[in-house]
Amino acid sequence: MRRAKFEVGSGVRSAECDVTIDRDLESRVREAIDQASNGAAAMEQAVGMLKEGVPAYSWVGIYLLDGEELVLGPFLGKPSPHTRIPLGQGICGAAATSAQTIIVDDVNADPRYLACSIETQSEIVVPIMRGLDVLGEIDIDSDQRAAFGQPDRTLLEPVAAMLAERMAED
Numbered sequence: 001m002r003r004a005k006f007e008v009g010s011g012v013r014s015a016e017c018d019v020t021i022d023r024d025l026e027s028r029v030r031e032a033i034d035q036a037s038n039g040a041a042a043m044e045q046a047v048g049m050l051k052e053g054v055p056a057y058s059w060v061g062i063y064l065l066d067g068e069e070l071v072l073g074p075f076l077g078k079p080s081p082h083t084r085i086p087l088g089q090g091i092c093g094a095a096a097t098s099a100q101t102i103i104v105d106d107v108n109a110d111p112r113y114l115a116c117s118i119e120t121q122s123e124i125v126v127p128i129m130r131g132l133d134v135l136g137e138i139d140i141d142s143d144q145r146a147a148f149g150q151p152d153r154t155l156l157e158p159v160a161a162m163l164a165e166r167m168a169e170d
């Protein structure tokens, strides 16, 4: 059974694996995004706090849509060879095209997967939307199999919505 996300005195354990998300992380990321001087700074703050805040997140980055390509913006983790991803490629391309969050429990079993690091086992991609338009996405890899579930979606989708608001200012 899943526990309520903001239950006092608890973290949130993903049902899928042994990953705990600090219950205050979303509010701390929200505050940092709110206080950042502009959209670019807000993206950097969000990447840094997410990478720092969840040990299972081994690579955290933001891709921005530029025409028909996703262009890598701020990231933390090993350098990725995929600094530009055409919309038709990768899990990143699929998430942007469908405008839906995608969770992949085992990247090596997904033919869409573009490898960033051989250690990566699972991935979540959360589109950053303004209305029906995709502005970019939050992409997170984990070295743990099936690291992502509803608690990550519950954390990251509101963060993406806040980033979309700040990006509108730039």
Ligand code: SME
Binding pocket: 059, 061, 080, 082, 085, 089, 090, 091, 092, 093, 112, 113, 114, 115, 116, 123, 139, 141
């Ligand atoms: N794995 C992604 C590519 C980006 S790297 O993970 C940083 C994909 O399949 O689209």
